[in-house]
Amino acid sequence: MEYKEEDFLQISGLQHFQFCRRQWALIHLEQQWAENLRTVEGEILHQRAHDASQRERRGDLLITRDMRVFSSILGISGCCDVVEFLKSETGISLPGLEEKYQPYPVEYKRGSPRTDNANHLQLCAQAMCLEEMLCCGIPEGALYYGEIRHREKVLFTDELRQEVKNAVEEMHQLYQRGYTPKVRPSKSCNACSLKELCLPKLMKKKSVGKYLREHLEELS
Numbered sequence: 001m002e003y004k005e006e007d008f009l010q011i012s013g014l015q016h017f018q019f020c021r022r023q024w025a026l027i028h029l030e031q032q033w034a035e036n037l038r039t040v041e042g043e044i045l046h047q048r049a050h051d052a053s054q055r056e057r058r059g060d061l062l063i064t065r066d067m068r069v070f071s072s073i074l075g076i077s078g079c080c081d082v083v084e085f086l087k088s089e090t091g092i093s094l095p096g097l098e099e100k101y102q103p104y105p106v107e108y109k110r111g112s113p114r115t116d117n118a119n120h121l122q123l124c125a126q127a128m129c130l131e132e133m134l135c136c137g138i139p140e141g142a143l144y145y146g147e148i149r150h151r152e153k154v155l156f157t158d159e160l161r162q163e164v165k166n167a168v169e170e171m172h173q174l175y176q177r178g179y180t181p182k183v184r185p186s187k188s189c190n191a192c193s194l195k196e197l198c199l200p201k202l203m204k205k206k207s208v209g210k211y212l213r214e215h216l217e218e219l220s
Helices: 013-019 021-028 037-049 118-134 158-177 187-191 200-205 208-219
Strands: 056-058 061-071 076-093 100-109 140-145 150-155
Touching (some): 013 021, 013 118, 061 118, 100 118, 118 140, 118 158
Antiparallel strands (some): 061 076
C-alpha cells in the first residue's frame, strides 16, 4: 500500500506522538498549539539549521539544509535539518557531480539527550524517507543537542525501523478516525506546552462531558 500526498502526516509528529498521543492529536488533529520557553528556544535553533541558503562544501563533505523528504510507503513528509553527504565509493550519484556520496541525516535539538527514544524515531523516519527517495541504504545518523553542543550517533537498527512503522501506522489510524486519545497524566505533563489546553488534572478527575454539563448547570 502507498499513501497519496494529501494523506501524508508530518515526520515531526513522531516526536509528539511518542511523548504523548494526546499531545500529538491536539496539535495535528485539532490544530491547537501553545508556546513555552522550550518550544521557542527549539524554534530558534531549527531556524538556524533550516537556513536553505547555507549550503557548504568542506573537502569530501557536502552539507545541505532544510531538505524536503517524504515516503509514500510510510505516508509521511517533512524536512531534514541537515543532510551531510560524505564522498564514498559505495555511495550514490548526485546530479551534476561525478563523485558518489553517502547520505547522513543530522537532526538538531535544543536540550540534552532524552530518556525516551522519540528523537531517535524522528531521525530514523527521516532516514527511511531518504532511502526511499535516493534508492540507497542509510545505516546511521546523528542528533545534535544545543544544550551540550554535542552529537549523539544513532544506529538505524531493524528494531528502531519497526518502531517507526508501528508508530506511523497508529498515527494514520487515529488521524483517519479523527480521534483524540484521553489524557494519561504523568510527570511529563508539567513540561508540556499544551498543559493549559489539555487540562490533565481536570481530565483525571472527570470526563469532559461531565465537566461541561456541570459548568452549564451552574450558568443556568
